Amino acid sequence: MLKRKITLKHIARELGVSISTVSKALKNSEEISRDTKEKIQAFAKLYNYKPNNIAISLKNKSTKNIAVIIPDIVHHFFTTVFHGIEKIANEKGYNVIICVSDESFDKEVINMEILANGSVDGFIMSLSSETQLKNDYNHLKELTEQGIPLVLFDRVTDEVACDKVLINDRDGAYRSVKKLIENGKKRIALVATEDYLSVSKERADGYFQALKEFNIEVKESLILKLPSMSSVEGDAMENFFKNEKVDAVLCVNEIYAIHGMRIAQKLGFNIPQDIEFIGFTDGILSKFSNPTLTAVAQHGEKMGEIAAEMLIEKIESDNEVETYRTEILEPTIIERESTLNA
Amino acid sequence: MLKRKITLKHIARELGVSISTVSKALKNSEEISRDTKEKIQAFAKLYNYKPNNIAISLKNKSTKNIAVIIPDIVHHFFTTVFHGIEKIANEKGYNVIICVSDESFDKEVINMEILANGSVDGFIMSLSSETQLKNDYNHLKELTEQGIPLVLFDRVTDEVACDKVLINDRDGAYRSVKKLIENGKKRIALVATEDYLSVSKERADGYFQALKEFNIEVKESLILKLPSMSSVEGDAMENFFKNEKVDAVLCVNEIYAIHGMRIAQKLGFNIPQDIEFIGFTDGILSKFSNPTLTAVAQHGEKMGEIAAEMLIEKIESDNEVETYRTEILEPTIIERESTLNA
């Protein structure tokens, strides 16, 4: 007994009225007599009529869908941002279509092209690392030229004029290192990824800034660059801790920090007495590691909420004036066991 | 210089031909002369014409979208499943619309209703805990009655006839406990959530089965039930380890296990010599905890891939015969430092 989807046309035929009468009756229009309305509404309820969204989208030129393109869904930070986006989107009656670029330029472009043809009203995205490396933003420019709203978050670029939300990564790193210095540390290491990622560069800059401010010389040997976020394998880090005298470490992500702490412990160092650790992106590992990790919280959920609000505002405003804003969130340093706290 | 979205109609008018000629020319139809085709195709390329997906959806009664409804996006396991779904969906030309029920029955129903009206071709979902508690599946039944394909994963129910993918949770728990027993352990604890979640119940059953098989008496005092997955707060667990003599623990999730290990360590126990730990859902914490956690891997990504394949197969097959299958994946026990290994 398959109840096939019922349309206005079916109801109209069944009840011997016109389609527009049905349409109006279901919208409780004053034009229609009470009798007819009741009859039609009863029938519609009985057969569980629901208007077809696609038809409405076509008519209204509005889909009530927004696209989110992120580099990686398994990454806790993006997940957090997504949660914020989803929350606001749902509140405002939007669905969220999600695409993962897997850090690939091509996948980013393809996803965008597929969805830009009417499927969504706007985009929220964070650039893939490959895109940042290539420095090619034509797909984004085309989007904005077509008047499709776009909001960039976290991994953004100056090349594209659009709304942006980001974390003050430089300042997060600066304050972290400042804190370490004030705790009396002198040989502060930085564990980073290759620096084509905008955020990684910003964090390194904050590190430099703090050292400079306190007249501590930057030693290249205290900066460890690891190829990719996931590759904590190999013994680059172990060698680093064996060869360098280090009394504090700032890591650009949790994994590096957790891994670094284990190695330091294995080598007999006490945390935080001998070496302090601070790691970016306050995720699940920071809370549950042993010792727990002092972390720079990125406020991903808040970021997602702001991005969604910005986007929906653009979607729903009809003024053609192109005015963009960039919102910068301040990170928070969450003090835990891996640092000496006042 | 906003390049507004261009349609067949614009091209036709601009080139002085009919809409259908344009449509055919862009599809490289044999009917159209080479000259006309070239002219039209060139023009279309110049103005970056892309067919409107919404119009095509309306025409074809197919959206190439699938909906995924999960209880929680920040949860690593669901994220993993989602990754598998996304991968297959993209390969087969589908977009993924994601909704989060936040473990709420109402949100689950609402999300479903919004999307069931033409926005998507089918659903993949895992039941919210509230839905399992209420035991009310009318929204799912209505869906299938309307002929909309549905695949359930992980948290499923017998009440609804549809395709299903799940993990043999019972067996994962059974094998875990068997392993602990074979390691010589006698006082094996179970740390679980309230058991209205289908998976939690299954895991408890596996625990009982193993004990029974080895003639070990089930002691209620060795079973600790915690209210909710996130609430590891409070000292229920600490009291448990203080009051009960325990030599091994099976936890239904990572968080419980990591938390349990820290408490055990604080109380002076050695892991795994004094107490062994095994935790469900091999996530990021298991790999990076100290000691690393022996875990029951759920193969989330594989699960997602299978679910997506099942769904798309149903969407694209037109035979009306209703035949459903349930695929059961075997979990894998990943041995790490928290257990004694051969």
Next chain:
DNA sequence: TTGTAAGCGTTATCAC
């Protein structure tokens, strides 16, 4: 109070 018709953008059928 109800119905007709045009339109959203596309495709498919059938004339010319």
Next chain:
DNA sequence: GTGATAACGCTTACAA
């Protein structure tokens, strides 16, 4: 070879 027309499901002037 090309074009008119209907159709997908809905909304909304505008007639009747």
